[in-house]
Amino acid sequence: MARPQRLPREELRQAILDAAQDILRDEGVDALTARAIAKRVGYTAASIYNVFESMSDLLIEVNRRTLTDLRLIFVDLPESAPPDVRLKELLRRYIAFMQRNPALWAALFGGTRKRESFPDWYTASVRFLLGQLRDMLREVTGETDDARAWAQAEQLYLAVHGAISLDLGRRLDLVTPQPLNHVTEAILDMMLARFRT
Amino acid sequence: MARPQRLPREELRQAILDAAQDILRDEGVDALTARAIAKRVGYTAASIYNVFESMSDLLIEVNRRTLTDLRLIFVDLPESAPPDVRLKELLRRYIAFMQRNPALWAALFGGTRKRESFPDWYTASVRFLLGQLRDMLREVTGETDDARAWAQAEQLYLAVHGAISLDLGRRLDLVTPQPLNHVTEAILDMMLARFRT
DNA sequence: AAATTTTGTTGAACAGTGTTCAATAATGGT
DNA sequence: ACCATTATTGAACACTGTTCAACAAAATTT
Structure with missing residues (x-):
């Protein structure tokens, strides 16, 4: 059977990540297997390991893309x-x-x-996003103290994270009968009211 | 090879759950496999399926015990x-x-x-615990409106849940350099200050 | 007491997972 | 034309949850 080299290393790497994202989007996280990815890019499972250390490493690179994409939610907010x-x-x-x-x-x-x-870039990327949130929060609260501004952004995020985390795990209704949107908006309102003083 | 019946159904059931809890405590969630449980109780993996529908079902029963144990954190609080x-x-x-x-x-x-x-008892059990929290919160806030009292308890829990969830996933330091205790106490203080008004 | 039914337990298998590795094919350099 | 490097793979390993026919023990009926 012919085994031609098909793609330069970096292109293959990107193709793998593309395939991984497609699978995650279309079939969910349980379907993200080495063999499934390989099938999509026309390779074998073993090939994944020429490019990535492990599936866990591959996931981190997928997350890198997610964190980058997340920055887009800040652009074109109504000025x-x-x-x-x-x-x-x-x-x-x-x-x-x-x-x-x-x-x-x-x-x-x-x-x-x-x-x-x-990895360092991972922490930095999260921290960047949180910094954006802190800045927006500051526009509402007028908080001048840096440490307090950070703490407020962190607290807001933690609460929202808790709600979304439960919701996506289909467990939010264990805690509250309210829908996710309602809960998070209530949290935001409550915190804004507190931070403004 | 001898295959004697060893335990009445209910005892075996409890022995399996005991073993499952032991494994979770000693070796973590990844080590909780059907074969590992069976080994501890002196049975074979297949036997698990005489007693439980699936591993997922077994997990739910482990959670039942956890939810029951959780009630103990409310007793003997300094009066x-x-x-x-x-x-x-x-x-x-x-x-x-x-x-x-x-x-x-x-x-x-x-x-x-x-x-x-x-299952219904699952939701009820979580709701009971949250009700306890609501009552304690009420002693601080004096909130008279039932709906608001619930909402406050839910919001407090969601925020705490977010922090713990990140911490146990070793991801809290992505969001904040503060340790878990510090973060959750800050959240509690902040919310108490808000709810008291 | 003997025969029969019901219940409990198991070994072996299946399809799936991440991962490794020797073997082989294609490429690039001399 | 030869060699060295690199890319790719099939096959294997140890593991997972789960199923099921086969068999042993207990309970029931005769």
């Missing part, structure tokens, strides 16, 4: 609207992003990291 | 202390409970439910 309305719109976009693609969320936050910590 | 201190102690206990046994948390909240919803 004229008051800052709290823009915050609400941002929240709406974040939820929509994750609900449109729950498997990306599962890849980002699911699973249990063993020992290894995340 | 004399002011209600906000008791709330803080409760929070401390909840975190300790989950940190002492992260695999129980993973079983409770990890994984992705396919279609099936939870």
Whole structure:
């Protein structure tokens, strides 16, 4: 059987990540197997390991793309609207992003990291997104203290994360009969009211 | 090879659940396999399926025990202390409970439910615990409106859940450099201050 | 007490997973 | 034309949840 070299290394790498994203979008995180990815790119499962250390490594690279894509929810927010309305719109976009693609969320936050910590760019990327949130929050609260501004952004995110995390795991209704949108908006309103003082 | 009947059905059932909890505590959620459980109880993997529909069903029964055990964090709270201190102690206990046994948390909240919803007793059990939290919160806030009291308890729990969920997934440091205790206490303080008005 | 039914237990198998590795084909350099 | 490097693969390994025919023990009926 012929085994021709088909793609330069970097192109194959990107093709694999494309396929992985497609599978996550179309079939969910459970369907993301080495053999399934390989099939989509016209290779064999073993080939994945020429390009990636492990499936866990591959997932991290998928997350890199997700984190990059997430930056888009900050662009083209309605300029004229008051800052709290823009915050609400941002929240709406974040939820929509994750609900449109729950498997990306599962890849980002699911699973249990063993020992290894995340690469530096990973932490930096998350921190960047959180910084954007902090800035928007600041426009509402007028908070001048840097540490407090960070803490407020972190607290807001943690609460929203808790709600979405339960929702995507189909467990939100264990905690509340309210739908996700309602819950997160209530959290936002509550925190804004608190932080403004 | 001899295949004697060893245990009455119900005893075997409990022995299996005991073994499952032991494995979760000692070796983590990844080590919880049908064969590992069977080995501990001196049976074969196939026997598990005489007693439980599936591993997923077995997990739900483990969670039943966890939810029952969780009720213990409410007992013997310092009676004399002011209600906000008791709330803080409760929070401390909840975190300790989950940190002492992260695999129980993973079983409770990890994984992705396919279609099936939870049994009724499952929802009721969670709701009961949340009701306890609502009552304690009420002692601090004096909130008279039932709906608002529920909403406050839900919001508090969601935020705490978000933080613990990230922490046990070794991802909290992506969001904040603060340790878990510090973050959750800050959230509690912030919400108490808000709800009290 | 003997025969029969019901129940409990198991070994072996199936299809699937991530991962490794020797063997082979294609490519690039001399 | 030869060689060295690189890319690709099939086959295997150890593992997973799950099923099922075969058999042993217990319970029931005769």
